[in-house]
Amino acid sequence: xxxxxxxxxxxxxxxxxxxxxxxxxxxxxxxxxxxxxxxxxxxxxxxxxxxxxxxxxxxxxxxxxxxxxxxxxxxxxxxxxxxxxxxxxxxxxxxxxxxxxxxxxxxxxxxxxxxxxxxxxxxxxxxxxxxxxxxxxxxxxxxxxxxxxxxxxxxxxxxxxxxxxxxxxxxxxxxxxxxxxxxxxxxxxxxxxxxxxxxxxxxxxxxxxxxxxxxxxxxxxxxxxxxxxxxxxxxxxxxxxxxxxxxxxxxxxxxxxxxxx
Amino acid sequence: xxxxxxxxxxxxxxxxxxxxxxxxxxxxxxxxxxxxxxxxxxxxxxxxxxxxxxxxxxxxxxxxxxxxxxxxxxxxxxxxxxxxxxxxxxxxxxxxxxxxxxxxxxxxxxxxxxxxxxxxxxxxxxxxxxxxxxxxxxxxxxxxxxxxxxxxxxxxxxxxxxxxxxxxxxxxxxxxxxxxxxxxxxxxxxxxxxxxxxxxxxxxxxxxxxxxxxxxxxxxxxxxxxxxxxxxxxxxxxxxxxxxxxxxxxxxxxxxxxxxxxxxxxxxxxxxxxxxxxxxxxxxxxxxxxxxxxxxxxxxxxxxxxxxxxxxxxxxxxxxxxxx
Numbered sequence: 312x313x314x315x316x317x318x319x320x321x322x323x324x325x326x327x328x329x330x331x332x333x334x335x336x337x338x339x340x341x342x343x344x345x346x347x348x349x350x351x352x353x354x355x356x357x358x359x360x361x362x363x364x365x366x367x368x369x370x371x372x373x374x375x376x377x378x379x380x381x382x383x384x385x386x387x388x389x390x391x392x393x394x395x396x397x398x399x400x401x402x403x404x405x406x407x408x409x410x411x412x413x414x415x416x417x418x419x420x421x422x423x424x425x426x427x428x429x430x431x432x433x434x435x436x437x438x439x440x441x442x443x444x445x446x447x448x449x450x451x452x453x454x455x456x457x458x459x460x461x462x463x464x465x466x467x468x469x470x471x472x473x474x475x476x477x478x479x480x481x482x483x484x485x486x487x488x489x490x491x492x493x494x495x496x497x498x499x500x501x502x503x504x505x506x507x508x509x510x511x512x513x514x515x516x517x518x519x520x521x522x523x524x525x526x527x528x529x530x531x532x533x534x535x536x537x538x539x540x541x542x543x544x545x546x547x548x549x550x551x552x553x554x555x556x557x558x559x560x561x562x563x564x565x566x567x568x569x570x571x572x
Numbered sequence: 573x574x575x576x577x578x579x580x581x582x583x584x585x586x587x588x589x590x591x592x593x594x595x596x597x598x599x600x601x602x603x604x605x606x607x608x609x610x611x612x613x614x615x616x617x618x619x620x621x622x623x624x625x626x627x628x629x630x631x632x633x634x635x636x637x638x639x640x641x642x643x644x645x646x647x648x649x650x651x652x653x654x655x656x657x658x659x660x661x662x663x664x665x666x667x668x669x670x671x672x673x674x675x676x677x678x679x680x681x682x683x684x685x686x687x688x689x690x691x692x693x694x695x696x697x698x699x700x701x702x703x704x705x706x707x708x709x710x711x712x713x714x715x716x717x718x719x720x721x722x723x724x725x726x727x728x729x730x731x732x733x734x735x736x737x738x739x740x741x742x743x744x745x746x747x748x749x750x751x752x753x754x755x756x757x758x759x760x761x762x763x764x765x766x767x768x769x770x771x772x773x774x775x776x777x778x779x780x781x782x783x784x785x786x787x788x789x790x791x792x793x794x795x796x797x798x799x800x801x802x803x804x805x806x807x808x809x810x811x812x813x814x815x816x817x818x819x820x821x822x823x824x825x826x827x828x829x830x831x832x833x834x835x836x837x838x839x840x841x842x843x844x845x846x847x848x849x850x851x852x853x854x855x856x857x858x859x860x861x862x863x864x865x866x867x868x869x870x871x872x873x874x875x876x877x878x879x880x881x882x883x884x885x886x887x888x889x890x891x892x893x894x895x896x
Contacts (some may be wrong), residue, residue: 441676475767571804
């Protein structure tokens with residue numbers, strides 16, 4: 312099975328405090344730690360496991376600048392066979408639809424049976440996979456948390472729906488799936504793994520290589536600013552020494568029935 | 573002619589879900605002069621019942637009855653909507669598991685701008701709509717703008733708009749089923765697997781000590797169990813803990829897990845994503861302990877403490893023990 316996984320380099324929200332810059336034009340990016348989008352990492356792991364079961368290759372692709380190459384390399388250290396970097400100044404302000412349009416042209420340069428994306432990334436939109444599927448006119452399922460290959464034309468997928476329930480579907484290939492966290496346990500990538508792929512050639516393709524008119528990726532939706540929402544009342548913050556905080560907290564908990572004797 | 577705003581109504585067993593009432597408010601905020609139309613898709617008696625319910629809130633309801641859509645798979649619903657909706661339709665869709673399946677592809681097929689996970693609108697200037705959404709797990713918000721003259725697909729966060737409880741619309745139901753062509757798709761619904769019930773039913777718990785990513789390591793869970801024992805509480809958790817397989821799925825609070833309604837909810841090292849908060853109902857007393865003072869949980873908690881749970885929880889456990 313030929314599998315393509317679309318990944319993105321994002322600021323790691325568990326490692327960083329995200330702050331808006333003084334003018335509200337962007338977040339403060341200077342000291343941010345970047346890594347691969349968490350959901351994408353699960354998608355790559357799933358692709359590797361499928362390949363190891365049924366054969367084939369795993370290709371990872373991203374739209375980004377030179378620094379995004381490190382993310383591709385990291386996923387190749389996990390076990391992906393190939394990487395493709397889609398990079399062009401014309402791609403810089405692309406919105407979700409623009410990214411899907413760019414990816415579509417890359418998909419059409421290969422022959423993929425299965426295309427995976429993360430269920431969402433740093434902007435929380437969850438849009439690229441569904442758009443890509445519609446552009447390719449292939450089936451799509453989001454929030455996938457189990458994949459079983461039935462034969463070379465069909466797979467069975469489970470989706471995470473409300474209340475911890477799982478919706479089971481049969482889908483024909485090729486198709487696009489967006490992968491939910493928890494579908495597997497992504498393997499650890501050590502320094503040695505990264506070193507092994509440090510010198511592997513990763514092809515870069517721009518708008519011209521893809522035969523893409525830059526106007527086709529002009530954004531329809533524009534982000535005007537970043538801001539921190541008015542917190543309103545918010546929580547009553549308990550301050551003081553740990554002893555003082557615990558004393559206040561225990562009073563409150565007792566009053567609200569939070570400590571059973 | 574006034575703008576048409578469509579509200580996609582998700583329903584189950586003949587009943588629209590909560591977003592159906594919320595979208596009355598959402599549509600009015602988007603464009604107070606718009607003609608608002610509820611859209612219900614499905615089949616048979618369930619669909620008729622849902623359409624009847626929707627007509628109490630919407631003056632106009634479009635019904636699409638198709639046997640192939642009795643279980644509404646998004647790709648099929650999308651085909652039906654593309655054949656029924658006007659090209660310049662503005663359509664609201666709930667940002668949940670069905671909306672995430674349906675909406676991005678619908679925006680492509682209608683060639684409309686897509687506004688995902690909108691939490692509010694900040695104005696409509698001519699045809700330029702400004703919406704508010706969040707990024708980076710809710711840590712920052714953004715204004716986004718697009719031209720909706722040629723239509724728009726907008727997913728709206730469930731719970732972001734107050735429901736309109738007035739049910740006196742006495743709306744007209746229009747059957748649009750005849751306009752729908754082939755809805756066959758390359759995906760077939762098989763079954764829904766219902767979540768297993770774990771050893772503790774957290775939906776019935778009065779006090780929950782809930783743990784998130786801040787616990788850092790599986791071995792540290794002991795301090796959470798110790799605190800829960802001292803308080804007479806049950807232990808629940810947020811999604812990352814279940815993803816890591818440190819606690820069973822039945823203990824996960826959130827839209828993709830359990831909906832709980834305790835009296836007291838102690839959120840330990842939980843950032844407070846909207847998916848997590850969506851699983852907490854009945855207005856419990858929420859205490860949040862998190863080392864990040866900017867964690868969104870502090871916006872919704874009653875009481876907040878900025879502390880590392882690895883240090884704070886054992887001290888709290890000890891203090892409760894001594895007080896007994």
